Amino acid sequence: MPGEGGAAQDRFGRGIHGFILTCVAALASAGCKGPQSMLDPAGPSAHAIALVWWWMFGVFCVVLVGVTVAWLLAMRSRRSWAPGDAERAGRRWIVGGGIVLPSVAVAALLIFGSSAGLHQLPLPGGQAASLRIDAIGHQWWWEIHYPDAGTSLRNEMRIPVGRPVDVHTQSRDVIHSFWVPRLGGKLDAIPGRTLVVRLQADAPGVYRGQCAEFCGLGHAHMVMTVRAMPADDFDAWMRTQKGAP
Incomplete structure (x- = not known):
């Protein structure tokens, strides 16, 4: 059976492969065009929607890379935990990663998405009558x-x-x-x-x-x-x- 070092290397390799696949997917999606592609906008409303999508995708990539790096560092760490330290660290991760980060992300998306949604509404004003x-x-x-x-x-x-x-x-x-x-x-x-x-x-x-x-x-x-x-x-x-x- 492989030792702990071999298992850690396997996990590290899988993490690298996942990161590479994500980058490839990003490059592939950047070339998305076609008669029904929302990533190939041809009007102000569609541009606003596409911009929200790209911001969401960018934030997703940043979070994915950050979590992957943190996980890889944790797997390679040889730190010995004092009694109670692991529990306190776990609580910090739960509060920061499970409450603070999602709350900030959802609030930012709501604010940004609401402004984009205004482009879809028949609001008065503008240079040309609708x-x-x-x-x-x-x-x-x-x-x-x-x-x-x-x-x-x-x-x-x-x-x-x-x-x-x-x-x-x-x-x-x-x-x-x-x-x-x-x-x-x-x-x-x-x-x-x-x-x-x-x-x-x-x-x-x-x-x-x-x-x-x-x-x-x-x-x-x-x-x-x-x-x-x-x-x-x-x-x-x-x-x-x-x-x-």
């Missing part, structure tokens, strides 16, 4: 309605670049969840209720939306396309829709 669009969930498709133009689209939303869009979510059957990851946060569509989330696109492009709440057998196919258009092109399109029968 546009209202109704997103109505059905099993298993999205009805996108423009009250100002009196027209509706199926599984397609068109928005102007650089202008806030207040999406009013509703549902005609079960609970759905409206989410365009690269443009903002997600919001449930609940029967009998209307909820509002604000989106905005920084640049023209095509973005993918997805129902983020399991709503039945066709849930995986309940997707939509969001087309962000230059403001002039969007205004011209809206005029054609107002004149449509």
Whole structure:
């Protein structure tokens, strides 16, 4: 059987391997891009959400490294404890690591996350007036309605670049969840209720939306396309829709 020295070396090796895997995961996540990646934001609301995620990930890495280093040092320590010292040290770890550290982390996350959450709300003010669009969930498709133009689209939303869009979510059957990851946060569509989330696109492009709440057998196919258009092109399109029968 291996001695204490061999066991300590094995634990040290596992700790190093875990640290390396964490670093590799961090590098891999830094390259996360794609039509539904919240780490590839394309609007102010999505940028705020991504920033919170990166701060959380950074704090997690710092805590993980700190705990790993403390554990490795403890495993390699040959200190002999006097009577009562181990118990006092254990209490300090419980208070510091089990009460103080989580309390500070949760409070900081609450403060930081609340400010980011303001970007998702339809607050008054800003340089451009917001546009209202109704997103109505059905099993298993999205009805996108423009009250100002009196027209509706199926599984397609068109928005102007650089202008806030207040999406009013509703549902005609079960609970759905409206989410365009690269443009903002997600919001449930609940029967009998209307909820509002604000989106905005920084640049023209095509973005993918997805129902983020399991709503039945066709849930995986309940997707939509969001087309962000230059403001002039969007205004011209809206005029054609107002004149449509």
